[in-house]
Amino acid sequence: MVPFTFIHAADLHLDSQFKGVSGLSDGIRAFLRESTFASFERLTELAIREQVDFIVICGDVYDAKDSSLQAQLRFQEALDRLGEHGVGVYVIHGNHDPLDGPRMIVSQKEHVHVFGPEFERVTACRRQDGRPVAVIGGISYPTAKVTENTSLHFQRNRDSSLFHIALLHANVDGDPAHETYSPCTRRDLTAAGYDYWALGHIHKRQVLQENSHIVYPGNIQGRSIRETGAKGCYVVRVDEAGNIGLQFHELDTVRWYHETLAIDGMEGEEAFYAMVEDRMEAIRSERPGQMSVVRFAVAGRSRLHQRLEEGMAEEILHELHRKAVRAAAEPGGFEGLVWIESFDIRSGPWIDREALLEEESFLGELLRYGRKAGPDGEIRSDLFGSALQPLAANGELRKLLAEVGEEERTGWLRRAEEMAVMLLAEHGREREGGGEPDEH
Ligand SMILES: [Mn+2]
Structure with missing residues (x-):
């Protein structure tokens, strides 16, 4: 087998609106809205830097069926850049950006393959010498709601001994946290005989199975407080023997956090305020130069509990938002900016x-x-x-x-x-x- 390298990414959700976050200044909102594009740019740079042979993008390129012109133009721009560096791109569309969405007509680019609504297979080649290295099977969502088990259409090319990659936007094993589009099971996928199932749809990164591989890379940029932690893509290396090596790369430009503040026995407001500031500083130093959004769950028993509920938490939130808005207006103000999404008061009254x-x-x-x-x-x-x-x-x-x-x-x-x-x-x-x- 000829060794090769590819990137597996999914759920770019370009031009997400971040409607769930309130109290933002226009400047901070604009910065948040730019984050899906910025993360996608980092993906493009990674592909060029790592000299990968091709990228597979497994659905939900755009956040909305009627994707903005800006999202489409910037996607095309990135594709062109990848083409200049000889990187092939294989794309399927998912439930957020089905094929029936109104989109501008673009001329076919030689290095880009967008899969249609019917299952099809294409051959991918190595960048430096054009040798065929993999068979890629894929299928796009014709409309937003695909309730059929489309994984059953995937078949290997029996005449080919090349590595087989399947691109599918699907809910495997009925994850109840996501819409059950294109429902299928691990068993269905394994039975198809592909070497690597490159999935999209579930935004949480997870390797469901190895050899053969079934992988969700997660989205490249968290979009809400439900999507916490590092987000990015996998660089997948296949060696001469067909062994698969996965390496995760962070791409997110704004990271979401869910933190708990334990206030057991805490007496004064200053102590609480200091604790919040300490935690914000800890988040800041974890990723210097990047923006973060955090939800603080307040837990434990304290005399402060009642005061927190009766307006103190709101007041502190307001004050810290004011400071953040002021900081963001300075040059380079988004570097290390920590925005508190909310205080979630789960504490209880002090019991003597x-x-x-x-x-x-x-x-x-x-x-x-x-x-x-x-x-x-x-x-x-x-x-x-x-x-x-x-x-x-x-x-x-x-x-x-x-x-x-x-x-x-x-x-x-x-x-x-x-x-x-x-x-x-x-x-x-x-x-x-x-x-x-x-x-x-
Ligand atoms: Mn998605």
Whole structure:
């Protein structure tokens, strides 16, 4: 076999609008909107730098069926640049950019192959000497909603011993987080006898199988808070023996983060503000010179909880947005810019356990009971006996329960106590606030 190298990319979503992010200045919004193009430019540069033989792009080149003229022109410009460097390009279209979308007519370029709505196979050649190195099979979405299992159309060329690559925009094994277009299974794909399934559609990078390979490279630029972490493409090297080497390359220009701020026992607002700034700095130093967007989930129990919910989080968000907008207006201001998408308040009110233990209330009684049941003794065995009785009726579970040590039982007790305190405390708070009208 002749060794060769290609890039597997998918889901470029050129000209995504980033509608889900609010509070942005025009400048920052424009920068975000430029990010899909910038990441695609990095892909082009990578192909030239790595001297790959060709690129496969597995659907959703454009974000919208009626893709903007700007997106189309910039895509064509990149294709031309790749052509100048002898890099072949193989493209399929997906549910976001089906073939029936209104698009400008472009003349066929010799180094570019766009697959049609019916399955077809073409031969790809090596850049430096034009020797055939791979058979590429592919199929595009004729319309946005393809519910047929199109993977069943893929067949090897029986007369060819070349490496076989399949391009498909599909939901493999019914990932419920994505629309189930072109549904198929790993078994369907393996049965087709291809060496490498180059997939698109699911935006999360994943290698579903090796030898034969089934790969989602993910999208090249995260588009929302649901698409966190590094985004990019795979450089795939195939050696003389047909062995496959995958190397991931980051391409994203704006990265999305989901971070948790633990505020257990935190007392003051300054401490919270400092924690937020520290985290922003940590994100900044992880990727110096790049922009990031972060959602902070606030967790734990603290006296700050109520104040955070009652406007403090909003105020801090507003203040940090103001600072970010000002920084972004400076020359080079997007380098290291961290934009907070939101604070997601998941914390709870502070609970003073010692005070509750003294209290003449149901909660106080419960905590005192829990404390008595802690040490080994009659109360403890009574408690476990009655609590676990329904489970002990099952023979299998009874056997498992017998294997549980005392230390683990103590852990269960503490967790049950924590859960009861939390539920009862929340309930009490809701009742206190019960007279106020709901705000929706
Ligand atoms: Mn997509």
